[in-house]
Amino acid sequence: MRGAVLHAPGDIRVEHRPDPTIVEPTDAIIRLSATCVCGSDLWPYRGIETVDGPAPMGHEYVGIVEAVGRAVTTIKPGQFVIGSFFASDNTCEICRAGYQSSCLHRELIGAIGTQAELARIPLADGTLVATPDVPPDDLIPSFLAASDVLGTGWFGAVAAEVGPGKTVAVVGDGAVGLLGVLAAQCLGAERIIVMSRHAPRQKLALEFGATDIIEERGDEGAARIKDLTNGLGAHSVIEAVGTRESMMQAVHATRPGGHVGYVGVTHGELPGDQLFFSHTHLHGGPAPVRRFLPELIDLIWNREIDPGKVFDLTLPLDQAAEGYRAMDERRAIKTLLRP
Numbered sequence: 001m002r003g004a005v006l007h008a009p010g011d012i013r014v015e016h017r018p019d020p021t022i023v024e025p026t027d028a029i030i031r032l033s034a035t036c037v038c039g040s041d042l043w044p045y046r047g048i049e050t051v052d053g054p055a056p057m058g059h060e061y062v063g064i065v066e067a068v069g070r071a072v073t074t075i076k077p078g079q080f081v082i083g084s085f086f087a088s089d090n091t092c093e094i095c096r097a098g099y100q101s102s103c104l105h106r107e108l109i110g111a112i113g114t115q116a117e118l119a120r121i122p123l124a125d126g127t128l129v130a131t132p133d134v135p136p137d138d139l140i141p142s143f144l145a146a147s148d149v150l151g152t153g154w155f156g157a158v159a160a161e162v163g164p165g166k167t168v169a170v171v172g173d174g175a176v177g178l179l180g181v182l183a184a185q186c187l188g189a190e191r192i193i194v195m196s197r198h199a200p201r202q203k204l205a206l207e208f209g210a211t212d213i214i215e216e217r218g219d220e221g222a223a224r225i226k227d228l229t230n231g232l233g234a235h236s237v238i239e240a241v242g243t244r245e246s247m248m249q250a251v252h253a254t255r256p257g258g259h260v261g262y263v264g265v266t267h268g269e270l271p272g273d274q275l276f277f278s279h280t281h282l283h284g285g286p287a288p289v290r291r292f293l294p295e296l297i298d299l300i301w302n303r304e305i306d307p308g309k310v311f312d313l314t315l316p317l318d319q320a321a322e323g324y325r326a327m328d329e330r331r332a333i334k335t336l337l338r339p
C-alpha cells in the first residue's frame with residue numbers, strides 16, 4: 001500500500017509500505033475512505049518534536065472494514081467505521097468512566113500511521129464505531145472530523161463546563177478551536193468569543209456560532225475578554241493551541257471559579273504561582289474522543305452539524321507533502337487526503 005512517511009523535518013514522502021495484517025485477534029483492517037493532516041502532525045514536521053528515523057504519519061481515519069480478527073464480535077467487514085487516535089478496549093474501569101484515551105490497554109494509532117490506504121486498528125470492538133449505513137460521500141469529511149478535531153473540540157468544551165447561559169472564550173483558531181466553537185454552540189453557550197486574526201477562520205467561526213471575534217493576543221487578548229465580560233472573564237475557556245503563551249492567555253481570560261478546558265498538547269512549563277492565584281479549574285489532556293463518537297455520529301448522520309467545513313483543502317494522498325506545507329504556512333486550515 002501507499003502511505004505518508006516523515007523522514008526528517010519538512011520531508012514527507014508517500015511511499016510503499018507493507019500491507020497491514022491482523023496481528024492480534026482483536027484487530028480490524030480498514031480501507032481508508034479519507035484521512036487528514038492534524039495540527040499535531042506539524043510539531044514533528046517543524047522539528048519541534050524530534051523525528052526518530054522514518055515515521056509513518058497520521059492518526060485520523062474513517063473507512064470500510066476489510067477484515068477482523070477472530071475475537072472481534074461487534075465490528076463486521078463492510079461497515080463504515082470511525083475511531084480515534086487512541087485504540088481503547090472501552091471496557092476497563094478508566095474507559096467506563098469516560099477516559100478512553102487513558103485506557104489501561106490503549107494503543108497509539110499515530111504509531112500505525114493512517115495517512116495510508118489501509119490501517120490496522122487494534123481493539124476494534126472498543127475503538128471503532130460504525131455508522132448506521134455506508135454514508136453518502138458528502139458526509140465523509142464530517143465523519144473524518146469526528147475522528148479527532150471535532151471530538152477534541154467537543155471535549156475542550158465539556159472540560160470547560162460549557163453550558164446554557166455561559167460566556168465561552170476560545171483560544172486558537174485551528175480546526176480544534178473552530179470545532180470547539182461548534183461544540184459550545186451545540187452545548188447551549190450564550191456567548192462565544194473567538195480569538196482570531198485570520199479572515200477565513202473568523203468567517204468559519206461565525207458560521208459555527210461565534211458571537212464575538214477579537215484580534216488581540218496574550219495579555220492584551222485576556223484583557224479584551226475581561227472588557228467584554230464586565231471585568232470578570234469568561235465562565236469557560238477552551239485552549240486549543242498548546243503553547244505556554246496560549247495556556248496563560250486562557251487562564252487569564254477565565255473568571256475566578258471558571259473552567260479552562262485545554263486540549264492543545266502543552267509545550268513549555270507553566271508558572272505555578274499564576275495558576276494558583278487564578279482560582280480556575282483546569283481540566284484537559286488527550287481528548288477521550290471515543291466517549292463522544294456515538295453522539296457526534298448521530299448529529300452528523302442527521303445533518304444537524306457540518307464539522308467537515310474545516311477541511312478547506314482536499315488532495316490525493318500522493319500529494320500529502322503539499323498538504324503539510326499548506327497547513328504549515330497557514331494557507332489551509334486542514335487538509336483532507338483521499339487515498
Ligand SMILES: [Zn+2]
Nearest residue numbers: 092095103104
Ligand atoms: Zn479501557
